[in-house]
Amino acid sequence: MKQTAYLRHIAYDSVIFGFSGEKLKILITKYHNTGLFALPGGFVKVDENLNDAVRRGLKERTGLDNIYLEQFYTFGDVARFRPEVMQTILEANGHSIQTYEWMLDRFISVAYYALINYSEVVPTPDALSDSCDWYSLDDLPELMLDHANIVSKALQTLRDNLERQLVGMNLLPPFFTMGDLQKVYEVILGEKLHRGAFQRKMLGLGILKRHDKQYSGAAHKAPFLYSFEA
Amino acid sequence: MKQTAYLRHIAYDSVIFGFSGEKLKILITKYHNTGLFALPGGFVKVDENLNDAVRRGLKERTGLDNIYLEQFYTFGDVARFRPEVMQTILEANGHSIQTYEWMLDRFISVAYYALINYSEVVPTPDALSDSCDWYSLDDLPELMLDHANIVSKALQTLRDNLERQLVGMNLLPPFFTMGDLQKVYEVILGEKLHRGAFQRKMLGLGILKRHDKQYSGAAHKAPFLYSFEA
DNA sequence: TATTATTGTCACAAAATGAGACAATAAATA
């Protein structure tokens, strides 16, 4: 058997977006006994496609297949090379430095963002981590290495893609109101949108299917429910 | 001295765009005695930033510093792993397979595109290549591995970015006519644009500085020359 | 001097966007 089944020097990190409580959130893992917070990441097996490696990691953390996933940048600065950080993590997990020596090398990391339906996910930590939880983008813990930078670039890419992709489809449950959809856009863009114009625009796209009204239990007119057309 | 000064498994490829004769062109290298055509690429030194490695390669091939450069995708499929191709190249160059064994491994390639002023460049082949030349996008030779796919994704990214970036600035000489600029846009987008609307739009951006007319020697009204404002 | 090809600009129509207004209505309140 080979020394390691993983490609050296290559890692991936994923920014997994979900939407809940009018907030945009991402999954963050915490390493055992270290207080170190990080994006969910992993390595690529020697006979595995890069994209498949990321999907494998997503499946482990979220239980979901068929996730909306997009690669957005590859981080390759030397400054990312901080072997003492990885060493801390390995030691805190009781792993022998000998066996995992390859993890102490310099890594270039391919970053992806994913959009998932918050309510379908039960976050699951990996072997090195003791938790994997949702954090609001505006209330993140301090992240290790350049992970804060990766998050910020992910958000920027999401904003840039908002116009030409069907982002809402991947962040909302199957049925939602026009208000729900507008909230998603507003939170991603970080600005208020005009209600009338937003509704007109969305309906004009012809991708929404209107269903029966939702008697929400709130003291006002009941909104229609919508779903995305296939 | 170390066995190798390069990170294993990691390469880059660059799609270097230039504009000439109303055509969009890219630089293609040809390997010694093999008939193999490829994108200009290279490897990353163990103590070098990824972006710096790409700029170093660009400098060697074009002689230019300060090039407009953008990373657009990282290709990591197992299907890219074709050791016999690299072996052919090394043997044709009289290199010992022993010394360059690391080159026969699987590589993940980070792809960049660059925009340069065609007229400032004297293409220079690297050590393994016997030529580095401009080819029109619509008349490329057959490229090795997945390089045709890389080119196609580069062009797609360029199109997507056309609206929000100042692409013309990097592909044109310092002074140009409105017609020149329109040609660049048309070739990248692959469609004709309306002259009046294009001119109105560009002037409305407030980034063009108008200079004296150019008495072109053609049988019609002389066009203004423009440059980009800083 | 008339012709030709292309340029700079404009005018108008069509489409998209921004902003406010109004009636409708589910639930809460009196």
Place this chain on the structure above:
DNA sequence: TATTTATTGTCTCATTTTGTGACAATAATA
């Protein structure tokens, strides 16, 4: 039961942007 409240769906109008063709201007040519 009648009234109030908050939010929804839709409309209208003003503003901006875009699509399209037309016009005069003009450098070189015939």
